[in-house]
Amino acid sequence: MRWIISIAILLALEVYAFQAFRTLFKFWWSLSAYVAITVVVVGLLIYSFYQPTTHGSLTGFRAYMIGIFLSLSALKLSVVVVMFGEDILRVFIFIYNKLFTSSAENFPSRRKFISTLALGLGAIPFLSLLYGMYKGKYNxxxxxxxxxxxxxxxxxxxxxxxxxxxxxxxxxxxxxxxxxxxxxxxxxxxxxxxxxxxxxxxxxxxxxxxxxxxxxxxxxxxxxxxxxxxxxxxxxxxxxxxxxxxxxxxxxxxxxxxxxxxxxxxxxxxxxxxxxxxxxxxxxxxxxxxxxxxxxxxxxxxxxxxxxxxxxxxxxxxxxxxxxxxxxxxxxxxxxxxxxxxxxxxxxxxxxxxxxxxxxxxxxxxxxxxxxxxxxxxxxxxxxxxxxxxxxxxxxxxxxxxxxxxxx
CATH class of the missing domain: 3.60.21.10 (Metallo-dependent phosphatases)
Known part of the structure; x- marks a missing residue:
């Protein structure tokens, strides 16, 4: 049951993050690349846990897949946090317009600027974690x-x-x-x-x-x-x-x-x-x-x-x-x-x-x-x-x- 809940939460976050990327990248090939990278990383991570490790621990290929998965997750989580904040603001604007103005505007659309900002902020932990694997561990x-x-x-x-x-x-x-x-x-x-x-x-x-x-x-x-x-x-x-x-x-x-x-x-x-x-x-x-x-x-x-x-x-x-x-x-x-x-x-x-x-x-x-x-x-x-x-x-x-x- 615990695993089902965890997987459901991860899927929800994944879908939410995808919406932000869809706002920025309109071309089908860019969205396809996003999905493909996610599938490959998750697939290799799962595969790594079915492979024997020399010392029976989180080392070698398994450890690097964990690191890459964490890097990608940090990027997506950062995007989700920013986009969720914008969505809360969009809800308040929608309610305010309905109650106190005569505006006929429906639910406000996502702003491309916010999506860009979210992606830029998410790149910081993403690149940092990759650098940590490349150089940081021996610094x-x-x-x-x-x-x-x-x-x-x-x-x-x-x-x-x-x-x-x-x-x-x-x-x-x-x-x-x-x-x-x-x-x-x-x-x-x-x-x-x-x-x-x-x-x-x-x-x-x-x-x-x-x-x-x-x-x-x-x-x-x-x-x-x-x-x-x-x-x-x-x-x-x-x-x-x-x-x-x-x-x-x-x-x-x-x-x-x-x-x-x-x-x-x-x-x-x-x-x-x-x-x-x-x-x-x-x-x-x-x-x-x-x-x-x-x-x-x-x-x-x-x-x-x-x-x-x-x-x-x-x-x-x-x-x-x-x-x-x-x-x-x-x-x-x-x-x-x-x-x-x-x-x-x-x-x-x-x-x-x-x-x-x-x-x-x-x-x-x-x-x-x-x-x-x-x-x-x-x-x-x-x-x-x-x-x-x-x-x-x-x-x-x-x-x-x-x-x-x-x-x-």
Missing amino acids: FKVLSYELEFDNLPEEFDGYTLTQISDIHSGSFDNEEEINYAVDLVNEQESDVVLFTGDLVNNLAEEMKPWIPVFSRLKAKDGVYSILGNHDYGDYYQFASEDKKQENFKDLVKVHSDLGWDLLRNERKEIKRGEHKLHVIGVENWGKGGFKKAGDFEKAAKGVDPKDFKILMSHDPSHWDEVIKNHEKDVQLTLSGHTHGMQFGIEIPGWFKWSPVQYRYEQWAGLYENAKRFINVNRGFGYLAYPGRVGIWPEVTVIKLKRRPVSEA
Whole structure:
């Protein structure tokens, strides 16, 4: 029943959009081309879901058909919104003329100018989504922050970390671009590199071709990693539970093959002389149906609230629900997961918007609560829609500073 309703709504929108195009394009061949393009795109999209995919997810040909369908739908939806607004106005004009004037004019006809305007506005998201698939998904950006803390040991004043998240290696299709991005991470020359989950889409084997590339990530204090919701294989239909567990063991081994220190509800100490900071890593903890394998109490056992702590937790809802007011006083949390929905508008320092903000309070960038910070990385890779628009793939660099005593 749900599918029938969805199809009915899509058909209604399609018919409505067609009316706008008919206003602009009077020639039969142009309207035929419009119909043909729509039929071909929908047909190929349906066809793609009947084809096997390498990793059983929204990748490859299927992902690109999803992207093209979304681009075309964005164009049509924009047209529908504008035309619907004009139709409401036409209804009011018709009622007004009937009640208060002697005009014999029947229902006002659509204006070609409005149809042209609607099509022009619709071209913006249409072309943007196509660009996002062509270039946007590898448009890596380095975002740098400097954060001050009262209890940061002097020996760690100026300590730098680089965070990457959501690699989703099963989606990659350009080795040259990924090599460039790994070099970009190394160029930051941070003291430590921290990866906050979702190494793959579903299967450990997705990462194996990329081990030589990502094993080049280096930092003086090493590379630490955690698991994200996609790393457990929960979104793949395995032949048996044993196969699923075998895949998970393989994924854990991949972290080792990369030379990364995988933290599964545990912590490590980074020392400078007699002083230390704690890197705490928990398994995935998310609300709204996502896996809750994370155990912060276990990972932070024995840690003094006065000690400086960096928590790696894939899903930012963990910080919002548990960590930001926790008695352990976690000064800095690093998360990912949202991808910034891979779509949005950002004007640094002034404006930031994405549909994902209606699902997550903390969805991209830096947030603070009572001197406790969380950074939500926008993600290194991409999933489902094979592109990015406005929300670019991110390498985060954070410098830790000790707040002067006079300001503390």
